[in-house]
Amino acid sequence: MDQQDQQEQQEQQEQRDQQYMRQAMELAEKARGRTSPNPLVGALIVKEGKVIGKGYHKKHGDHHAEVNAFNSTKEKAEGATLYVTLEPCFHYGNTPPCVDRVIEEGIRRVVIGLKDPNPLVGGKSIEKLKKRGIEVREGVLEEVLKEQNRIFLEYIQTQKPYTVIKTAMSLDGKIATSSGESQWITGEKARAYVHTLRDQMSGIMVGVGTVIEDDPSLTTRLQDQKGKDPHRIVVDTRGRIPLTAKILHLDSEAKTIIASTELMEEDKKKALEDLGATVLMSPIKNERVDLKHLFDKLGEQKIDSVLVEGGATLNFSLVEEALVHRIISFIAPKIIGGESAKTPIGGRGILRMEDVITLNNLQYKHFGQDLMIQGDIR
Numbered sequence: 001m002d003q004q005d006q007q008e009q010q011e012q013q014e015q016r017d018q019q020y021m022r023q024a025m026e027l028a029e030k031a032r033g034r035t036s037p038n039p040l041v042g043a044l045i046v047k048e049g050k051v052i053g054k055g056y057h058k059k060h061g062d063h064h065a066e067v068n069a070f071n072s073t074k075e076k077a078e079g080a081t082l083y084v085t086l087e088p089c090f091h092y093g094n095t096p097p098c099v100d101r102v103i104e105e106g107i108r109r110v111v112i113g114l115k116d117p118n119p120l121v122g123g124k125s126i127e128k129l130k131k132r133g134i135e136v137r138e139g140v141l142e143e144v145l146k147e148q149n150r151i152f153l154e155y156i157q158t159q160k161p162y163t164v165i166k167t168a169m170s171l172d173g174k175i176a177t178s179s180g181e182s183q184w185i186t187g188e189k190a191r192a193y194v195h196t197l198r199d200q201m202s203g204i205m206v207g208v209g210t211v212i213e214d215d216p217s218l219t220t221r222l223q224d225q226k227g228k229d230p231h232r233i234v235v236d237t238r239g240r241i242p243l244t245a246k247i248l249h250l251d252s253e254a255k256t257i258i259a260s261t262e263l264m265e266e267d268k269k270k271a272l273e274d275l276g277a278t279v280l281m282s283p284i285k286n287e288r289v290d291l292k293h294l295f296d297k298l299g300e301q302k303i304d305s306v307l308v309e310g311g312a313t314l315n316f317s318l319v320e321e322a323l324v325h326r327i328i329s330f331i332a333p334k335i336i337g338g339e340s341a342k343t344p345i346g347g348r349g350i351l352r353m354e355d356v357i358t359l360n361n362l363q364y365k366h367f368g369q370d371l372m373i374q375g376d377i378r
Helices: 003-029 065-072 098-104 124-131 142-148 150-158 188-200 208-214 266-274 291-300 312-320
Strands: 042-047 050-056 081-086 109-114 135-137 162-170 203-207 231-235 256-260 278-281 305-308 326-332 360-367 370-376
Touching: 003 042, 003 050, 003 065, 003 081, 003 109, 003 142, 042 065, 050 065, 065 081, 065 098, 081 142, 098 124, 109 142, 124 135, 142 150, 150 162, 162 188, 162 312, 188 305, 188 326, 188 360, 188 370, 203 208, 203 312, 208 231, 231 291, 256 291, 266 278, 278 291, 305 312
Parallel strands: 081 109, 109 135, 162 305, 162 326, 203 231, 203 305, 231 256, 256 278
Antiparallel strands: 042 050, 042 081, 326 370, 360 370
16 A cells, blocks of 8 residues: 555545544533533444444433443444543443443444543543553544533533623613613523523522512523523622522522622521522622632532623622633624613723733624624633
8 A cells, every 4th residue: 555545544534533523522412411510422333334333421420421322232342433522431430430341342443532631530541442452543523522521621620610601782782771671682582592501501690689680580491392400699798689589489400509708697598598598608808709719619519610690790700700711792783872771791890901801712693683792711
């Protein structure tokens, strides 16, 4: 075989590897919002150019993707290639190590998208497979898969939630009229997508002012299927939340968490706990809840992602503390005006243009007449 033929073969193999990895990635995506705090993982078993097995990690505590793929096939996997979006696990957790199952099944070649950053794995499975004489290829569609598992990658490395601020505003940058009315700035399609976002995240956060003014439920309502409610988190420095608030009286599997400080009266704390709420106490910083401390606590609660639907003050405080990873802003073709009408980001603001925050990895999408702009802070 000459060099040109060899190069053509390598290019064809590269195309096949990417094609099958994309299929595994599509499988993984089916479980978004269900695996927390585990990653999204999909797997394919390919033998003689045919997919003989496929699977994905469906929810936390269930079988992993590789096991589901092996269990899905009636054919022997011996000599086949396994495509998996994340390095197989090495350790005993809720399930046995997947790397051992891969070896037992007689897989000849393993194609991996991402090396697992979990220190319990961290390349150990790759090393074990190679020692058993199994061919391993890493890094196929790596950057795309990092985006798919952005929540897991952030949480496993920092033990803090991946945080997204969602805002909805008029063309002139207002989130409500000067009288406080905000329903509805955006149309039905944009609002429906927000419920999809809620379905995908572990927690949803607002300030107590939003609860007092709007009395939201903060649940997930999908059009064509049952949604998963995120844990409801209210930042409430002084314990001002009304005991009649809707979020304290919901029939929901998700928790209601009140993030407060020593300024909350003990009787109020007990009353909230009697209603089933979890009260997380944090130190006071700048006369408010210490948000960095709170996010450490949320990480301890296994909340790996937070969607913030708060007001201008909370939004700025989170940005100021460098706790935000992504901003999703819906802009409606409406003019509200008014000097006193609120904007999405408040606080003391940024004084110099050289210090402003510029978003990157921008994406744009229309929802009816509304425009969504999504960008990453870090």
